[in-house]
Amino acid sequence: MLLTPRIRRSRPSVKNVRHRKAALLASAVSVCLLAASAPAKPLGIGDRLFPYLGNPGYDVASYDLSFTYPGTNDKPLQAVTTINATTTSDLDRVNLDFAHGKVESVEVDGRPAAFAGAGEDLVVTPDRPLPRGTWMRITVHHTSDPVAAPGEEGGWVRTSDGLAMANQADAAHLVFPSNDHPSDKAMFTIRVTAPDDYTVVANGLPTGKVRSGRSTTWTYRTRHPMATELAQVSIGRSAVLHRAGPHGLPVRDVVPSADRKALEPWLAKTPEQIAWMESKVGPYPFETYGVLMAQADTGFELETQTLSLFEKDLFTEPAYPKWYVESIMVHELSHQWFGDSVSPRTWSDVWLNEGHATWYEQLYAEETAHKPMADRMKAAYAASDGWRASGGPPALPKAPAPGQKISIFRPNVYDGAALVLYALREEIGNTAFERLERAWVKEHRDGSATTADYVRLASTVAGRDLSGFFQSWLYGEKTPPMPGHPDWKTKTPAQTAPAQKAAVQKAAK
Template sequence: MTGSGAAPGAGWRRRCSRALPGVLLLALCAGCTGGAGARGADGGSGAGAGGAGVGDALFPRLGNGGYDVRGYRLALDYAPGSRHLRGTARITARADRPLRSFHLDLAGLRVRKASVNGRPAEVTRSGTELVLTPASALPGGRTFTATVGYDGTPKTLTGGDTGKEGWIRTHDGAVALGEPTGSMTWFPGNHHPSDKAAYDIAVTVPQGYTAVSNGELKGQETRGRRTTFRWHSGEPMASYLATVAIGRFAVRTTTTGEGLPAYLAVDPTEAAAAKGLAERVDDVIAWESRTFGPYPFSSTGAIVGHVPGLGYALETQTKPFFDAAPDQTLIVHELAHQWFGDSVTPRLWKDIWLNEGFATYAEWLWEEDHGGRTAQRIFDDFHDGTDEESEGIWDFPPADPPSAASVSDPPVYGRGAMVLHQVRRAVGDTAFFTVLRTWLKDHRHGNADTKQFIELCERISGRDLTRLFDVWLYGEGKPKRP
């Protein structure tokens, strides 16, 4: 994710810190001790209750324990005029242990009915926790299917700095943006990045509208005055990367030079500024594939909306969402996330620098390779405070955000990129780029953490890098110029 503040080509992109709204933050963070290993009151001798939360220190009540989602099948029907959403979520999961009940994350929306394995299930709610109790306990190690029917007006979550996420109204439709918690506003699920799954998303909208989502378009059918778009994402995806964008888009489908199908949806009001977008996406995909290794998904593309005041872009899987026509550097950043963050996803939110630091460093590498400043010069400009994006990068160590509200703050971007440049300086280009490609290959479509990255750097380089990471990744304040 990154801010998009100025007009295309202006070269200025405000880093967007989006604090969570206070009520939701309390609901997600207060007083939770249930994690992935939480047991029911029976002490674990039989079927227990799934945990509320997976033990993420920044978001203790986000996600749920006791099961692993394998796939979501979402059927959505949206009326832009009334802003009413009707949905059915069919969730296929594997129970990690015997379960007499389990949790789903859902903010707002009315649950009309629920079933587990085809039989009605009891439904209770507390804040963002939706608890389903099946008619009979679920055996450990077995796959089950939960189906939830729901409707209502989905929420837009607004943080203390006016940042928005969740279901966001646009000038002619809506867009769903989920980082870090907004996906729970439009479908129930296990909304933590550690539980990735495949997705099938069908969206029905009035005729004349287009509904865009992740992955590949598998079908489009009009009945009466409504059209259904069916999207499929076969590669695992974290829920915060799922999106639906609804509007009167101009659509272009192409094939990249890498042979990837590309689907680009552009709001007509941004069409002139977004001219050449397909070619720029193609160029970036080709360069990043050479730099980082093969593109990790079956398709690519972009969504360019027109959302005044949103202030950021998001790396929604296979099709980054831009709130206005992007410049080249912003395209580099969001497409780099397809490797760093989307394919290889942090296990916990405190490791978000593995997303943003890497995508920011991709910007530096692009500039270095395309006749601009060297990465060393950019590093020096950040250290000196002369780069316009360096403000606030010393507020906290990039691998240790102090709160949920700080996961999108400047240290995880700029100082995260500085960490990577220090590693590159220490181990040399050959070892450094071997580290990046190995990281992406070893954890493709999975989750990983900072400890694993440090171990990989040391193993490939054959060097003890403790001091480097202690100072640049975990150290407080501004280190001396190296």
């Protein structure tokens, strides 16, 4: 995710994005209790930032999502979610994350199961206990509502001509029942039935397109596991443009049909950008890539796996300089390696996503647009103590404000985290740093990893213990001295605010 500065018009502040009110969400889920011996209760895996996100006791292998779009984006979609999973402990009940739809029925292994709502969980009670090591299939018939409850954002994004998804960090369960945490990645099959005048594109590659009457069912399937927060479905009057990327990689972009010619010059840049990223960190990790330019006002761009979400206006607003837009494209592209292929084990590890995406965004601007990284890093260093005070250190971000869960995406996990990588490169040298980056995405491909994993690998590559270095840079209340730059100084927030404002204004010119 990249929260981009907005210069063209006013909009709600970042802190107001995706407000969540638990009471409203709980009431938004309509469920019935068929049978239960004790009240259902919400569970979680104990994530420090989102303690009730995810659920213990099982490991999801695959999701099969089916949606029927009614032809208007202000009415619920009929949906069926099928989850194949293995139990990792004895279970009398199975908790799923789901908070914005009507549940009509639930089956476990083909037999009707009781279900009830608890907080933002759907609690399923099968007709018999599930021992540890059991393969189970849960099928939920439900609606998926694209209209947000008051104060709520995330999940479905209503575009000018249909829908898209924006599920980061905790909103996939506003769309479909799931184990909504990036530590439990799974394969996805996505089926969408829509009127014939709509085009549907989703994560992965198409596997079927069947027309029946006045509707068409589109099917897509991933070839690599994916976190729920990275799911993407585009439904709209869209054009899908195809081109070849490096090594014959299929690249497909999705744009409003009326804008295809105007947007083509931007889309044509993607193959070169993929090749540039491969030169830095190694082979592209997935089966396809593309850009989804949606006519929507989200306030951010998002690295949904194999199909990154962008606001169309980013590419049509003349106030944004060309180099800036291209660097944002690379930011989301680099997430395919850092954040998508290698996902965070916990949300406190989000600096590994955003710090790396910001790093390669800056490196691309330096190499292609002559925007020195050192200048931006020096400015970030000056502001970094203020970022740590307001948002926490990069690897220990403060919890989101009540009802503002997206507020974990603060400067400390963007430029503040990129600053850590800059310090690391200064500490171990560019050759070792580049070797570390390649090793990181290769070793943890298709999995999830922690900050401790990165520290261990960096120490191995450098040939010395770097735990002390990372302890101060990732967890310290104050920013340590920058290796090789003893003249760099931090400033108070009051001192840095004017400079930051001037930098944003300069970048927009």
